[in-house]
Amino acid sequence: MDTMRERFASVTSRLLDEDPRLAVVLADIGTDGFRQAAGRHPDRVVNVGIREQLLVGVGGGLALAGLRPVLHTFASFLVERPFEQLKLDFGYQGTGGVLVSAGGSYDWPAGGFTHLAPGDVALLDTLDGWTVHVPGHPDEAEALLRHAYAAGDEKVYVRLSAQRNARPRPVSGEGFSAVRRGRAGAPVVVAVGPLLDAVLTAVEGLDATVLYTATVRPFDGAALRAAVADAPAATGAEVVLVEPYLAGTSARAAGEALSHVPHRVLGLGVRRAELRRYGTVGEHLAAHGLDPRSLRARITSFASFTPASAAAPARRS
Incomplete structure (x- = not known):
């Protein structure tokens, strides 16, 4: 099966044939995937070389000229x-475009710290008006890419990763969906993108509700409020956020969504400590506590769970 990046290249290449407004800007990375498209559309597939500031500047200029740039x-x-x-070039100029990244937080650890970007979503979160998609499967990536390209002049970030779940979930470009429902008032775990499978394994046998999202901005506060509506007064709402980038990135958004009710939020994700050894993706997952075993230990130490024998069985959706 293809990867998210391969799906990105194939889908975007086809859409370049169909949509004369679409343009792709590259900085040497990913050029092989667009070689044929560049031959057909040399004016709308641009490689600026290893000049990332120019990459963004050219994209902003294309947007000002009325095109839909994909960087x-x-x-x-x-x-x-x-x-x-x-x-x-995008925010201050009031233009829109689609940023499509590769590498995730540590997909290519052999590249060293220059190629690791666990803080990307948090950094982009300091700017206004960006939609952020974090697909967990190539099929989700395709759906969200098509959604992003068709999103008028909006600013969209699509964060692709080599990590993936075993199967895709229906995604619409907005909102959370419940993939597992615990009893009323059970702790809620929000799983983002490619970490869903690890979360489902981690909470197996626990009375917990699991919400899934491949779109983290805008943050679906309404769905989170609905999921914790029956939280017990003794503990308040208990929410665990499991994100494949910097831990706590969405904690502020969750806190704002739950500001009207007593609550506790635990943000799990990539820790701030720099890992100086290259290692493997699996070793990075374990070091950041994002493998199923570590997630289970961290979730159960935070949230209050009814013993499994007394709890109604959780239901998967």
Whole structure:
């Protein structure tokens, strides 16, 4: 089966044939996937070389000219390195475009810290008006990419990853969906993108509700409030956020959504400590406590669970 990046290249190449408004800007990364499309549309597939600030500047200029620009490279080079250009060339200029990143937080650990970007979503969250998609499967990536391309002049970030769940979930580009329902008032775990399978394994046998989302901005506060509506007064609402980037990135949004009720929020994700050894993706997952065993230990130490023998069985959706 293809990867998210391969799906991105194939879907976008087809859409370039169909939509004369679409344009792709690359910075040497991902050029092989667009070689044929560049031959057909040399004026709308542009490779600026290893110049990430120029990548964003060209994208902003294309947007001002009325095109729908799609900018692609590793997350560390797409969000972190040219951040000022994103702030000015899209935000201040009032233009829209689609950023499509690769690499996730540590998909290519052999690349070292220059290719790791666990803080990308948190950094983009300091800007106004960005939609952020974090697909958990190539099929979800395709659906969200099509949604992003058709989103008028909105600013959209699509965070692709080599990590994936075993099967896709229906995604619409907005909102949370319940994939597992505990009893009324049970702790709620929000799983983002490719971490859903690990979360479901971690909470197996526990009385917990699991919400899934591949779209983290806008944050679906209404769905979270509905999920904790029957939280017991003794503990208040207990919410665990499991995100594949910097831990606590969505804690503020969750706190604002639950400001009217007593609540506790635990943000799990990539820890701030820098891992100086390259290692493997699996070793990074374990080091950050995002493997199923670690997640279970961290979730059960935080939330109040009814013993399994006394709890109504959880239902998967």
